[in-house]
Amino acid sequence: DAGVIQSPRHEVTEMGQEVTLRCKPISGHNSLFWYRQTMMRGLELLIYFNNNVPIDDSGMPEDRFSAKMPNASFSTLKIQPSEPRDSAVYFCASSLEWGAGEAFFGQGTRLTVV
């Protein structure tokens, strides 16, 4: 398996534009996580899904952020409209076991909003 695949690897956009980040989890994994990493705040859990259903989105910072998982092999994180303070590295991770298994991370998407 190729592991968790995220796209794009880098994204530069202007303030106010819509940004969509994509993630393909490892086949067969039933949990998916979206994280944001910054120097100031560290690694923050934004939202996670189990069997394609959002379980907890309490980490999503504002209504400008939304995430979907239309099927077991694809998830998106959308920011609309984007702001400079959204600049960060966004990671997607997937896990096989619910509750106690290790998570496998993608390479991340580095987002810069200018």
Place this chain on the structure above:
Amino acid sequence: GNSVTQMEGPVTLSEEAFLTINCTYTATGYPSLFWYVQYPGEGLQLLLKATKADDKGSNKGFEATYRKETTSFHLEKGSVQVSDSAVYFCAPRNTDKLIFGTGTRLQVFP
């Protein structure tokens, strides 16, 4: 919910020095415990894990022992290398969430 406290970084060591990175956690029940490592420009990857009290996880010369009585999972390595320079994250997990500590940056100089 679960939470984790890691020692502040950066930790700066010379090659072949002994490494300890402290981690304590709070969690309900009996979580599995993980150490992840993040090399520059990459995502996190699992370094080692332990699933029950007194278990020792080990990998690439790193070790950590699940201490239930002190709710700790300290990471150790007897002789670090320059290639070990990275950020290390401790994470307990026994619920659906996977929460990480702040991470500890390790810098190893030749």
